[in-house]
Each structure stands twice: as C-alpha cells, then as structure tokens.
Amino acid sequence: GAVVSQHPSWVICKSGTSVKIECRSLDFQATTMFWYRQFPKQSLMLMATSNEGSKATYEQGVEKDKFLINHASLTLSTLTVTSAHPEDSSFYICSATGTSGRSSYEQYFGPGTRLTVT
C-alpha cells in the first residue's frame, strides 16, 4: 500500500520547450504533495509543497513561474518545467502524505523522473 507513481520515468526535451511531470497516489488520498530536485550525487532539495486545491508554497530560490505546480485532485499533482534549459536537467522526485488509515505525516516517494534538456 501507499504507492506513488510518476510519469514519465524519463524524458528528453529540447531547450525552450515545456515538459509536464505527473505524480499520482494510487491507493490513498494525498492531501499534501512535495516536489524535490536531486542533482547527481547530492541530496534532495525541496522545491515546493502543494496542498490539494490551493497554490503551492515554493522554497526560497525556486522560480514559481518556471516550475508550475498544480494539485487539482487528491490523487494527482503535476510539475511543469516551462521553457526548459540544459541547467534544468535533473532527477525530479515527488512524495505525498495522506490519510486513510496510514500515518498522516509519513511521506511516500515516487520513483522519480529523469529530465534531460538538450
């Protein structure tokens, strides 16, 4: 139980285009979702926190107009990287917390999406 999926698992896009990454909670309702970015051989950097139906809260230094986050339902959040550039290439990981009998504070992580911008 408590499965989080991400789609796509990897994507290659051209510089200047936008790419959308989906994060889904498959067997629970995710009241809060988190988006992280991980650079090679480094830790996870929290980008933003989103609650269903409200605007995302971005961490300091993260451009909200570049990394658009939508949490329209209790099972889906999307991250759109707009006008992507090679420096946006990274591993993006989402996580979710919810209820339905599980710890409401434990984060469950998706498998990650590898973005390469050429």
Next chain:
Amino acid sequence: GNSVTQMEGPVTLSEEAFLTINCTYTATGYPSLFWYVQYPGEGLQLLLKATKADDKGSNKGFEATYRKETTSFHLEKGSVQVSDSAVYFCALSHILTGGGNKLTFGTGTQLKVEL
C-alpha cells in the same frame, strides 16, 4: 533551523562486514527520524524510522536508535550484502502548520559492498 549531518562517502565494505553510517541532527522540538535508501536510478524508499527518544527502528537487518542525548540516529547492520549497495539518506521531519510534515535530508552516504 533543522539540519542533518551524515558521514561522507563512499563507504566501501566487503560482504558480511559490519556497517555503521553516522547521522546527527539539529532540530527544535521532537522530530521523527528516518533512514531512506535509494538504489541506482530509483526514488527513495523508507528503510526505517523512529518517532521518539530511545525508539529503535529496524528493517531488513538494519537498525538505528533515536538518541536524544547525543542527537544521533546512526544506521547499523551486522552483515552487509552486495545487494545493500545504494545511497542512504538520514532525514528528520517536523510538522507543518495546517498538517503534513516537511523532511530535511542529509547529503546521503553511498555504500558499496564488494564480494
């Protein structure tokens, strides 16, 4: 603010060796503590957790004890296997206003186990 410090890697061990990965933290209040494991090309998986002082988390032969007096949560395993090769992240959580939690991660420690 909250922070987590882990020993730098990579840590290279022979199979069946004893493993210790040190983790210390700085936090206000009483955070929960976690160890996550990341296998190559994959996302994070929760390995074990402890929610209060003196709790011991354990899973798959790994153990860690929440030591409030030393603000530590060191990861140990008595006999590692090649399949344990991965990056291990120590993390703490604190509760957000309005619900949910926020995780603060250490920098990760890469473990390589050789035959």
